[in-house]
Each structure stands twice: as structure tokens, then as C-alpha cells.
Amino acid sequence: MLLHGHWKATANYGATLDFTRIDFDDSGWSDAPVPGHWQEQPEFADYPEKMLFRKTFEHAGTAPGARSFLRFEGVFYACKVWLNGAYLGEHEGFFEPFEYDVTGIVREGRNVAAVFVRCERERDLNSKTQVLGVFGNWDCIPPHMQPGGIWGEVSLEERPPVFLHSPAVDDFQVDPDEAVFRARVRLDGLGGGAQGLRLEWTLSPFNFQGQVLEGEFLLDAVQAADPEASFEIAVPEPRLWWTWDRGEPNLYTLAVRLCGGAAEHEISLRFGIRTVEFKDWILHLNGERLFCRGSNYAPCDARLARADRDLCARDIRLARDANLNMLRAHAHVEPQAFYDLCDEAGILVWQDFPLQWSYAQSVEQSAVKQIRAMARLLAHHPCVAVWCCHNEPFTVMEAYTLQDLIAKNKWKDLFRLGRSMWFRNWNKNVLDLRLREAVREQDADRPVIAHSGIPGLLREGTDAHLYFGWYMGTMRGLDMMARANRRALRFVTEYGAQALPIPEHFRRMCDADKVSDLDWDMLEKRHMLQTNLMHKFSPPRADASVEDYAGLTQWYQARVIRYTNELLRRMKYNPCGGAVHFLFNDCAPVVSWAVVDYWRGLKQGYYALRDSFRPLLPMANMPKRWYPQGDMVSLRLFVINDLRQAFPGVTLRAAFVNQDGEIKQEEEQGVDIPADGALACGRAKWDTADAPPGAYGLILEIHGPGIEHPVVSQYEFELR
Template sequence: GYFVPYEREVTELLEAENTLLVEVECPDEERKVGKRLITGVFSHWDGIDPETNPGGIWLPVELHQSGPVRLGHVRCHTEAVSDGFAQLRFWAPLDSALPAEATLRWTISPLNFAGETQHVEQRRRLAQGQQELSGFLKLRDPRLWWTHDLGAPNLYTISLDVLLNGQLSDHHSFTFGIRRFELRNWIPHLNGVRFLAKGNNYPPGDVRIAVMTREDYDRDLLLARECHMNLLRVHAHVEHPAFYEAANAQGVLLWQDMPLQWLYEPAVLPEARRQTREMVRLLYNHPSVAIWCMHNEAVFIEDTGDESPRARWRTYASALGYNWNRSVLDTQLAQLAREEDPWRPVVRSSGELEIPGIREGTDSHAYFGWYASYGPLVLAERVMRRFPNNGRFVTEFGAQSFPNVESCLRFMHPDIRKLDAELLRKRYSFQPDILANWVDWRAAQSLGELVQMTQDYQIFINRYYIDRLRVAKYQPTGGIVPFMFHDSNPAVAWSIIDYWRVPKRSYHAMALSFSPQYVCAIFEPRRYRVGEPLPLALYAMNDAQHAVAGAQFDAWLRDAAGNELAHTQRTLNLAADCLAFEVERLRFTPRYAGRYTLTLALRGANCATVEHSYTIEVEV
């Protein structure tokens, strides 16, 4: 597997000078709907240049020397927490060259806060060969790990020394956070505190993740935090180890996908089982890792840009009917993950819609307003009303947009008349015909206009979903995770931040939509007729764990000339972590055709400042 550390005993092979010869193979998948390699998005995806081969050794090669006892990857779990103590359960795999009495010397030290360093010693009898020790550690005065919006991400360094006759045989240390995470009917709770998960899909930091550094990940995580995100979905891959350390330190939760994307051959099952076990054990200690997911979209998809009737029918059939990948592969992997880690939630496959009377479903993907296989946004309104559980935890929605002009100029011609749309389609993820269903992008007169109109549509789509899901907070929505955060290579894609980490306008719009205190308007996204009554439902909400008193709310309705048609003002008291509530319902009957603007504003002490506008198109 590409992410599993490969180890081999070389004691008997070493000489004074040695040459290490390694053969690495990462062949192209010839049959995209029957893949054999477990590489996730690196082998088959619409967000990476298909001509890029990411294969190679991507972490340092190390020679590790130990005494007679060699330690493996030690794992810890928060078993119980009280005001004064935390009980940790540990598993310590090791390989002993001989039967022996060993001392396990534990050191538990605060990593990012001031506190007491604690020591524990245990005596164990070791057999010869490979074995796994387990037991408990008791920690005094524990500091809990929180997401950045709920508290401080307190971390410890846990070190284990194995001693034989007082001599160090081997040493292992790792970062750990004391926390309890649960999904209760898809509503997340951290250390018993309920909260709304708001985040995004995180693809590979770079198509060649070897080039990524801790500083790069710290920058990305800071961008996520500044966008009011508390969760990132590691989209169908396992990321560089530095990413998980950065998420631990910055207090961002992770939904961790197994690197399985769309369909695979049945022959992959034994290797998928092995790698699932390895993934869970490899990432086990990270407090940021909250959820395991076994597969992304286990349905028939060869090319997301192919919307032919045949391709759509095959996708529908695999989504609604029997599917070996979902029913056998993913079911077995989910059971295996639960056996390895009974405490974290496990999702069988991402994007399983609930079908009442047939299956319960998992999280949802909603591409109404982008893919024709889903349909227009008006259909989304009906689906949400008819099947509300499909809004419990939504982990994909969005639309493509061009990056800012300065970034576009790095990989496309500045003259829009010479824009090579076919090259952008083949190499840079662009879906020109799908975009044309919603935006007349070919009518753009300049690159700047093209960027403007596509980012406008992306902002509209993202806010449409975020508004409705925030209004449904806890009834039933527990998580809002658009697609996607950034580009892994230069692209015209669903990202809100481009490959060079330049935020699009859609990043700033999403930061506003994810504000802890927020106001929004809900009405059908369509054109209205002159004389047609239009109800405008205005909502307010607070995701913070503190109450907000005396916030000022304003709403203005203006016509195309900017004339004020209505203005309403309220003083709001927002309870901590309150559900969305209706502040006002404006009833507007347009008398003339044109574009009307509804502007909402919220401000106050200890309250986010929010101001944004909605357009209402009226025709004769």
C-alpha cells in the first residue's frame, strides 16, 4: 500500500557498506470501473491531472537500531475521564529476540501547555517473538483536547522506553490528546458537548505529497480555521503524517476516508482488508481523527464529465440496486474497522442516500445545480422535504469555478479567445459542458469576466446548501462539508482555494456563511412573476457555546434602482448553540420586472458581524 510503512529485519544482511535497491511500481489503472490498486484519488479522480503519476517513495528511508526488544507502533485510547483523572488503555506491539523480564517506562508530558510531567513504570514478562502488550495508564489532572472553536487543543507527548536489566532496548514516542468523540444520530459531540460540524473536503495537499511540509499544512489548517471550519474530510486518501500533527495542534477534527474511490474488482478484497487494519492502527493516536469512512461513492463512475443517458443509468443502477463494492467490500471493511477501533464512528461508504424501507443510508452528497443526474436546485428543495434524513450529514456539494485571474495566467492563455477549453477539460478538471448548463461562460468577453461569473455561481450554490442545512441544524443536520477546500494541482475545479493557496471570492463567502452567529433568507431559487406573492423567511442562529444578547438584526428590500421598499429591524437574543429560528417572514409581491435585492445584517457585542445580499429575479 502507498501509505503503509514497509519494514524489514536487516540485521543479518548489513555489511560495512550497503546499497539499498528498491523497486517501486505505480501503474495506471486500465479499467477505471474495476480498479485493483488501493490508491484512492491518486489513480482515478476528477480533481487531479490524469496524466500525473504520483508513484515513488514519499517519506524518508530510515535504519532503526534497537536492542533485543524492538517496539512497534504503540496505540493509546481514552478509556475514561473524570475531573481529576483520565484512564488510558494502551497496546504495545513488540518483537523480542529472547524471553525476558522487561520494564516499561512511560513518560507523559504536556506538549503545548504548562503542566506536570508524569511517570509510570510497569514490569512485564516477555515471550520470544512477536507479541502485543496491553494495559492501562492513569493520568492526574487531565487537560482535554478540544476543537479550536470549543476550547484549546491540549496535547501530550507520550513516550515509552523498554528496558532490559536497566538498559534501554527501544523507545517510541507519539502525540496524544485526551478526548471522547461521538456521533449521536449523526450529531457530533466532543467530550459530551454537542456542536455543528462545519468544514470541507481536503484532497491531497499536493499531487506529490512528498513536497508538503508541516509549515504548508499549518497554513492550510489556519485557512480552514479562519473560515470557521472545525472538521475536514480527508477525501479518499491518507495524507502526509505532518498533516495529522498539524490538525492535532490546530484543533481541527478529521473525517478519514480509506483510499477507495468509485469501483474496484473483487480481487482487491484481501488487500483492502489488510490496508484498512493498517490505516486504523497508523492513525489511531491522533485526537483529530474522529470518523473512519471505508469508501467514497461506491457507485459506477468512470468519468464524472460523461452525462450520457447510458452513464447516468449505470450510476443510478449501482446506487439503488445491488453493488458488490458497497454490499460486500465496504461492509466487511466497516466491520473490520469497528473491530480495530470500537470507539470511533465508522461509515460504510460515503454518499449512500437513505431509501425509506430499503436502506438507512449514511452521509449524503448533493450536486443539484451541478450534475444533470441530480437535477436543478428546485428538485433539491423537494428531496429535502420528502427525505429529510438525507440532510443529516452532507459531505459533498458545490460547483466549479475558475481561480483568480493571476492564478489562471499560470496555466492558461490571457486572451479568452485563445482559451483552450479542451486542454482544460483533459488536464485541469474543467467540465465545460456541465458548467454551460448553469452559466453561459462561453459568452464571457474577458478572462476576468469568466472568473467573475463562475465564482458568482459557485458562491450561490455553496450558500444555497449552507443556508438550508444551517436552518435544519440538529433537525436533523449534524454536519455541513462542501466539496472542496483546495486544488492538488492547477485546476478549474470545485475548490475555494487554488493550488497556489490563493483564496477565491468563494472562500471569503463561505467564511461568512459559516460565521458562528448568522442570519439568512430561505426562498425558492427560481425566477418569479410580476404579481406573484413571494414569502421571504428570515432566520438567525448561533453555533457558539456562549449566548449573545442584544444583537441588532436588519433586513432591507430594494428594487433594481436601489430604492428601499422595506426595512425591518429586530433586537435578538441568541442562546448558546441554539437552533435556527425564524426572525421575520416578509411577504413581497413585486409590481415590476427586474432584479430586487434583499440585504441582511447582524452585529453586536460578542457577535460575528454578518452582512450579505440575495438577488430576486422577477420577469413579466
């Protein structure tokens, strides 16, 4: 029985618990939708941080011999729950479903569920107290948007006296002939012991044709004090789960039935058979190296109640079409539909725990409990490849860049930032290590990274966040860093630049025709535009149209994405194991690093991401924007192949052309492209002495045996 629809809600709460009584008069309260977020109601738009909710419903009462449970799929952020005046308990954490046994409390006829919900604004951004991740504060969600609400479904469920719950699979031992793993399931209601009960299980293919396996065993040895049954399943000739670019994302369904006497209950779990590990920051899937081509995924919507399966499915299709084999769930946990869809699409997930920047020490106990819950909730998904405990566990500054800190004479802030990044702090060296230990205890089958974005300068770092072309100077500084400290680029999980949404969507934020009419202050405060940096890298002309300026910002963003992707891919496995761009999607109406705006408009950066992440790709080191007429243009050539298949005896063609497509210089060479490798192919050179000033391009093409359609890349530059 779903308890969705209109609930009664108020921000006027007192010290008494009168509101929990069935006969309490809530006629003066507002109507609020559940699932939902209370700030969306006009009367709560200024965001009270604590709310009371009531739901009156009719019920037939618990059936004889059955048990009833009141279940919540998700609440932002902490709550206390009553039913018919009886206190059921409290819960903290936005992503974990929770439930209460209400057998004997729910009654025939009129019932009332009452909930107190708390979700506070984080005022001290370097000492946060709630595990909200990006929902607590982030430069891609406006600070006036707060998440509080009963965002998931609420239901009243009936179950038998003894029932199964919390199915899990782990401890995979995989070889080509056989895969062996452990299945576990917990039982509730074993007050009288498990004598006479048995489990029957069936393992069947979910998305392919194959053998169905079955088994059963008695539960006599299961004790009421630790009501968990575990059993081993051996799968002959297993069909492994692969990313879409390496094979098929094969999935199995494990159905477990409780039988014996009056007990009868069944649950199921969908999963995949695969192994995953990091070796020196190179991901190995089923024992094979895999270069990760990824992007950071923001919440499907900042209002999680809106994040339905259809919207998630649209995003996953866009990610697959952009040639991504990894998404990073950036400092948040998505609804289950997201992970189901990634399982089916063959897209890996780097799963962040919802911690971002700095927290108060009081958060430790709750964070440990919640990270264990995250691992339990998601561990059966084969798409989840990596756990990361904390994103950027260092001090938040008001200024965006090092130059800003120096210009504003913020030397104290600069010292605090450097100290928190490169030296010991409680978040990084105490909290994160405790979280890493907790998640390893829960799941030993995946790599666990204590924190993301710690530079490897004074000591061994982690994955890198390298905003060349935005925070860290020009994009070509990345090449200088690669020469100076190559290991710093061994796995890069953030890079990019802001760009305006497509013009028709940008007008929903700011209705202006000319750049001179734009309200820059409003765009910065309400839509997260970083004005100074935008103007630095995409200088606006006052007489330009908004459409033209949006195009300029998107052109620049696309250029940064392509430059970074191609440079990192040329370093494939030497030492770079992955390039995970920031950011794939907007979750709110903002100006951000995303290549897919909030209304799912595709920026130019999306196409740059797609094209530069093609699994088989000819490339050159990116030309300068212009060369003096008469210079020799000389560009290094490469072919990158992320596929298992080698391509021997193919042709690489390099042609310099003018803006009319006329060939000015052309060369061809035969190349043998190795499987899953990066191949240097010399240089393309053109003496421009006889060429007039103007627009030119370099076209690269590979064709030949095994390549169904020629693969083409094109670069543009000018002679002046």
C-alpha cells in the same frame, strides 16, 4: 542516516536480478530524486508502470551491540527491496511506512540498496486492483498524472538489541473528574525474554500547563511470542481535546522508556483525551452535540513528495480561517504532518480509506490489511473522528449527469448505475462490510462508516452527496428534496460546483485573453473541466475577457456554496448533523470544485464558505435573483448559533436597501439566541410597489449583550 537525493533509475528491467548486486554497472541509468515521482523526470514522462531503483552509499557498519533497519516512509504502490544482493521483502500500499532488519547485511564501506517499484495505470475503472483511492482515478487529478515513485524518505537507522515500537492509546473512559485509558507498546528483540526489564512512563501536557504523571512497572510477564506491554493510566481532572470553536485542542505527550541491564530505549506519542460518537448522524464530541462545518480535502499535492509541513500548515490555516471544524481526507491518506497540524488546530478529520468507486474482488485481502494499517497509523490523533471504508462504491459512468445518460441513449449504463447504487453489489455489500469489521477490530473508539454517498431512497442510506447546482439540476432542487425526504439531508458530505482558478493562475493552464480564444477541448482533457455543465450554469460570452468569465464562474460557485450551507444549517440537528462541502483545495493544475486553487489562490467560493460557516450567523432563505417590480419580497429569517454560549436579549435588524445604501424598509426585533441551536425569527417583508427597478439588498445584523462586534449578512437581488 538519510538515503535521499539522487538514486539511479531505469524502466528497462529484465527477468534476472543482476541489478541487485553491488558490482552491477548502473552508470547508464538515469538520475532520479528520492523522495520523488518518476514521471517528473523527462525520460519517464510517458509513465512506465514498473521501475528499478538503486542507491549506492557509504556506511560505517552497524555498531557493536546495535541493530540496523532500512526504513521507507512511503512508496507508490508496491515494491520489492534488496540490500547488497540480499532480498529483504515486499510491500504493498502507498501510505504505510515499512522497514527491514538489515543487521548483518549492511556493511562497512560501500552498500547498495535496490528496489523494484510497480504502480500501474488503472485501465478498467470499474474493476481496479490497487488501493490508490483518488491517486488511481479521480475527476480532480488529470489521468496523465500518475503517482508512481519512492515518495517518502528512506533512512538507515540504528537501534538497541531490544527496542520499543508501535505505541498506542485507546479505550478512553472519560468523566469530568478523571479520564482512564489504556497505553500499549510493543517490544522487538525479546528472544531471551523480558526478565529484569522495566518500563518507565511519563505523561506531560504538550500545549498547556498542567500536572506531569509518572509510573513504572516490570516486564517479567511479557512473552516473546506476544511482545506487547499494556498499562492503564488515570488522569485526574483531564484537559480534554476540543475543536477550536468549542474549547482548546489540548494535547498530551506520553514518553515510554525501556530500562534494565544494557537495554535502554525511549519513544513518545502525542495524543488528546476525548470521546467521539455518532448518534443518528449527529456527532457528539466529549458527550456534546457538534454541528460539523466541513470541506473535502484533496491530497495536499498530487505529488505527495511535495506535500511538506509548510504547505500543509498553510492549508490548515486557510481551513481554520474559513470557520471549518472538519476536513474530510477524501479517499486518500495524508502524510503525518497533516494530522499533527489538525490536532494542534482543533479541526476534526473524517478519514476515508483510499477506495473510490469500483474494485476487482482480488483487492479484498490487500485492502483488509491496509485498512488495519491505516487505523494503527492514525488512531492516536484526536482529530481523526470517523473512519469511512469506501467512497461511492458504485459503477463509474462516462457521462456526468442523468440527463447526459438519457441524451446519449445510454440506457444500459443508466441501469448499471442505478443497480450498483441501490441494490446489492460486491463492493458495497461484501468488501465494505469486511473492511468495516476489520477497522472496528483495530479501533473500537471511533464511528466506522462502511461507505459514503449511498442514497437513502429504497433503503437506509449513509451520508449524502447532493450536487444540486451541478449534476442534479438547479441548486433550488435541494429545497424540494428537503421537503420531500428530509432524512436524506441528515449528513451531507459532498456538494458544490466547478469554477475557474483566479485569472493569474488560470493563465498558467491556458494563455488566452478572450473567452473566444479558450481551448475548451484541452481544458477538458488535461485540466478536468466539465465543459457542458460549466456552459450550462455559467454561459460564456465570446467577447468576454477571461478575467470576467473566471469571475462569473466563481460567482456561481460561491452562490451554490452559500445556498447549500445555509439551507443545511437551518436544518441543524433536525435532522442535519453536518455540511461538508466539496472541495477545499486543488492538488493539481485543474478546473474543479475547489475554493482554493492549486497555487493557493482564493476563489470567491472560499469567502462564501467562510462567511456562511461563521459559528454565529443571521440568515434568510436566499432571495431569487430577481423579482417583478411591485411584488412583495418576503424572506424567512433565522439565527444559527454553533457556540456553547447563549445570547439572550440581543437585537436582530433586517433592512432592505438600494444600491446606494438607502434604507427602503427596516425592522428590528429582540431575540434570545439559544446555545448551540437554530432559531426561526419570522419574516422580513417589503412591498416594492413604490421602488423603481434596479439592484437591492437585504442586510441582517445581530448585536447586543455578549456580541463583541455586530454580525452582518447581506443578500442581493434585483427588481425588474
